[in-house]
Amino acid sequence: MFIEYLPGNTLLHRLDVRTKMFGFIGFIILSFLFQDPKYQLLILTLISLLAVWIKIPLRKIWGMLLPLIPIVISIILITGFTFAPERFDRVSSQVILFYVLPGNRLGATVGGFLMGTTFILRLFSMMIVSSVLTLTTSMDDFTQFFHKMKVPAEVSMMLTTAIRFIPTLDKKRKLILEAQKARGTNFKEKGIVGPIRSYLPIMIPMFINSILMANSLSMAMLNRGYGLTRACTSIREISFASRDYWSISFIFMLMTLAIYVRFKLHLGVL
Amino acid sequence: METLETAKIIQRLEDAIELSNISYRYPNAVEASLKNVSLTVEKGKFILLMGSTGAGKTTLSLCLNGLIPQLMEGILTGQVYVAGKNVGKTAVQSLSKVLGLVLQDPETQIIGRTVEEDTAFGPRNFLVPLDKIKEKVNQTLAKVRLKGYNQRLTEELSGGEKQRLAIAGVLVMEPEILVLDEPTSELDPIGRSEIYQTLDDLRRQKDLTILLVEHSSEDLIHKADEVVVLNEGKVAWRGLPAELFRNLPLLRQWGIKPLPVSQIGWNFYEKGWISFGQIPLDIPATESLIRGLLPKYGHRQGERHKKDPLKKQEPNLTDKVKAVQVSNLIYQYNSGQPALQGINLTIEVGEFVALIGQNGAGKTTLAKHFNGLLKPTSGEVIVEGMNTLQYETYDLARTIGYVFQNPDHQIFSTTVEKELEFGLKNAGFKGQVIRERIDQVLQYTGLEKFRSVHPFSLGKGERQMIAVASILVLKPKLLIIDEPTTGSDWTGVQTMMTLIRNLNAAGTTIVMISHDMDLVAQYAKRVIVLKDGGILLDSTPQDVFSNESLLLNSAIVPPQLCRLSSQLKDILSEEILIESSEFTAMFESGERTGCL
Amino acid sequence: MSNLGTEQRDLKLSAWNIKRLSIMAIFIALSAVGALIKIPSPVGTIGMDSAPGFFSALAFGGPTGAIVIAFGHLLTSAVVGFPMTIPVHLYIAFQMALWALCYRWVNEKLGLIPAIIVGIILNGVVSSFAMYPLMGMGGVIGLMPFLVIGAALNVIISAIAYKAIKGSRLI
Ligand SMILES: Nc1ncnc2c1ncn2[C@@H]1O[C@H](COP(=O)(O)OP(=O)(O)OP(=O)(O)O)[C@@H](O)[C@H]1O
Ligand SMILES: Nc1ncnc2c1ncn2[C@@H]1O[C@H](COP(=O)(O)OP(=O)(O)OP(=O)(O)O)[C@@H](O)[C@H]1O
Ligand SMILES: [Mg+2]
Ligand SMILES: [Mg+2]
DSSP states (O other), X not given: OOSOOOOOOSHHHHSOHHHHHHHHHHHHHHHHHOOOXXXXXXXXXXXXXXXXXXXXXXXXXXXXXXXXHHHHHHHHHHHHHHXXXXXXXXXXXXXXXXXXXXXXXXXXXXXXXXXXXXXXXXXXXXXXXXXXXXXXXXXXXXXXXXXXXXXXXXXXXXXXXXXXXXXXXXXXXXXXXXXXXXXTOOTTOOTTHHHHHHHHHHHHHHHHHHHHHHHHHHXXXXXXXXXXXXXXOOSOOOOOOHXXXXXXXXXXXXXXXXXXXXXXXXXXXX | OHHHHHHHHXXXXXXXXXXXXXXXXXXXXXXXXXXXXXXEEETTOEEEEXXXXXXXXXXXXXXXXXXXXHXXXXXXXXXXXXXXXXXXXXXXXXXXXXXXXXXXXXGGGOOSSBHHHHHHHHHHHTTOOHHHHHHHHHHHHHHTTOTTOTTSBGGGOOHHHHHHHHHHHHHTTOOSEEEEESTTTTSOHHHHHHHHHHHHHHHHHSOOEEEEEOSOOTTTTTTOSEEEEEETTEEEEEEOHHHHHHOHHHHHHHTOOOOHHHXXXXXXXXXXXXXXXXXXXXXXXXXXXXXXXXXXXXXXXXXXXXXOTTOOOOOOTTOOSOSEEEEEEEEOOSSSSOSEEEEEEEEOTTOEEEEEOSTTSSHHHHHHHHTTSSOOSEEEEEETTEEGGGSOHHHHTTTEEEEOSOGGGTOOOSSHHHHHHHHHHHTTOOHHHHHHHHHHHHHHHTOGXXXXXXXXXXXXXXXXHHHHHHHHTTOOSEEEEESTTTTOOHHHHHHHHHHHHHHHHTTOEEEEEOSOHHHHHHHOSEEEEEETTEEEEEEOHHHHHTOHHHHHHTTOOOOHHHHHHHHTTTTSOXXXXXXXXXXHHHHHHOOOOSOO | OTTOOGGGTTOSSOHHHHHHHHHHHHHHHHHHHHTTSEXXXXXXXXXXXXXXXXXXXXXXXXXXXXXXXXXXXXXXXXXXXXXXXXXXXHHHHHHHHHHHHHHHHHHHHTOHHHHHHHHHIIIIIIHHHHXXXXXXXXXXXXXXXXXXXXXXXXXXXXXXXXXXXXXXSOO
């Protein structure tokens, strides 16, 4: 139950975490530049190649995509109907396919459907790129990143401690669930009041145990000298290697190209 | 005047701990938890701090490194000096270099993800250079017998390993004083003595002052230099361990568990056979004492002992339904070795069964099958005629009660009464019945006076009792109790066990999981030893505990009296004796089956 | 704390700050674990991921609650791999922090019941509309029922739990 890290030794794993962050932001900008689904498809393909490169387990991708299907359908449909023709630059996009309601109201535009598709593709590619980032970057690297970005030491301490305690609290959750089941709690009650009533016996002990745990954690941290100085000896220093400079230049060129295409050539809009 | 001050300072340098007139009251407590405590501890001593629950032991430990009052609010008066430092004027963090405090629950004291990361946490805060840290970490891990564990994930350590890591975490800062608050409460007997051994080694290797809070004393009596007893926030007694543990009435008064062998000695002392100083404190001493006394006082020609405590309980054959029937039970958690590997077991209605075995042997896993919290991977479990595969836990809960070890996992109501109501409502009871049952159980458990109190304003022992009461209202036919007495003091243990014994006498089948062998021997009528997911032994306590070498393999040390009586087999009885009164009875009745 | 003498001047982080830090850390972790507590509801299962944040706002103060709920949201989504992308989750986290502050504020000014209502409206209705720029009207309407019921369960449970625990010596 950690934020998953996929061990490996590809270039992506070895890149400095700052390079990866730069690439990540660059990619986000890229995908918001274009409205045309064709361009989004191109971006999605590129990013999927990265995913294949680091050997992302396919099951994981499906696990992420499946729950989104209802939202996907509703986005495509409703965007299709609600984007008024005036919102599109291109004539082809302004074409109205048909009207849902009599009297020429609520027309479905071609652009609307295309836009809906773009939303979906953008969502998919961002999901994949987010996983690629988190799967190739270890917790240590993220801590180092916070450090380098001048995030206060307390904040990164808070986050690493939170992550460290997820499994411990999850164990507590299981124990509490068992204890209440053994007293005959039935979790199958219906409606909106039923679930609240049957889950309070879980949530209240969760809160109570968390408070107790926080108390002893603060004692343990003080006992071990935390907070005496603001800094602490860092285990590892990260540094740029030549591969990082190459990667950054490459990302930078890609961005320039994309901006040129979008704003000088006016491609990729609807 | 000035010379007096200097003299005082010099004195302070010699003393590791100096408390003068400490009083402390928690912010929302009515009464002070420490009252005028004055205590000095010399450098290099091993001090045992004892006392009943709520006596203020934990509170005192927190005062020593300044957590009180720097973290806890409340009113503190008096002065605390630790290794010459004024605790009131030094930050907790700086004090941690001088005094290391290990708290009760190892889980929350482990901050790092891996063993190495966790151990390095302290030195890193002191900006020790990295290569120096590495060296210190390795040294410290070796000291607590965790050598080579550097890259292990802390989440996956066993209870004993976690406990030793918690000690390593403070030890790595090289403190002069080590304070430990009940560091072994959840460990099996061998795990416990390993921790004590570690402490003893540490003390020998360097001049470490140790203050240890513990409820049990058997392994510590020869290790500690001194015992300090707290009672209701005051220092009630202080002196040599031998003095205290010979004095049974004193122990009783303060709720400290006496040593079983000294109980025998006390009986002899009361009869005037031996002097106070002769009351034995360990097995060899008792053995030679008994050997010496027997020719003089033992009635050789007496008739046979009437009461036969060794008689195996006859199973009640008229009862068709068994309380528990387990056949070929295999259970596997997600991966690896199955936690239970082919258990076959029948428990008759009305039995009192103890499940024992080392940490991780599978006791809890097995017990969770009895109320359907876990379903067999293969094989089947039938409880009170119900196959657990066909019933949900909330159905089984009406006939099978399960009390978990930590009461804080289940208490969620604003009053004790409401807490008891919860299970009854789940089982579908209404109005009058609920009220009657609650009244009855409150009375039975002695919780009547706390009826409308918030459970979390009560002590841990009382909360444990609430947890038991909340199951008892359901009038279960089978009651499973998973380590009901961890962290309780002697009085609390007695109350709890008497309650359970009475329930058993009234017909409830009891399955008790425990690491306290004295309790098991004293109360259970049948003992099942689990090892690596299988049943190693299953018999009467006498039979089981006579297998000393076999038990040692599964980290169990038989109770002191059982070990004693097997030493004395030749002159007393072939059988294993369990209660100190049985030994005295030997002398009265003169029963011997030996060949003396 | 103020009753400490001079030797402690150099200290950067006082015991009190560390207590807050550990409360925040544990409750952030609890948010991630809360997401695994799945409550059945008419629109599907709802995770208890924001209840810890709302609870902290009531029990330990608005800023603590805001930090817990924001980081709790980020951590929860990180565990499942940022399903709606990192920038969107940052945006949601920021909103949640605001809602936690409002929740605490209304509780202080008007009481717990109005705070519950405000919490549900903000986290259910307003948050849905806040997704308009990203998902269009389609997304807003699709999301609304999930968010309203999710908000209701989380806010109500946090409020009842707060009432239940307030009477003890824990907070
Ligand atoms: N946070 C708190 N607020 C108010 N009262 C407290 C608090 N903690 C402990 N007390 C009270 O202070 C007294 C001493 O408690 P303490 O925990 O020091 O006892 P102890 O000797 O360590 O007991 P145990 O053997 O159960 O650990 C008890 O009466 C307890 O109820
Ligand atoms: N939830 C779980 N997931 C995976 N493995 C588990 C789980 N619970 C227990 N185990 C493993 O199953 C085995 C038996 O554990 P169990 O808790 O039954 O031991 P126990 O005899 O009750 O020990 P203890 O005396 O420490 O309570 C152990 O090896 C343990 O690591
Ligand atoms: Mg204590
Ligand atoms: Mg167990």
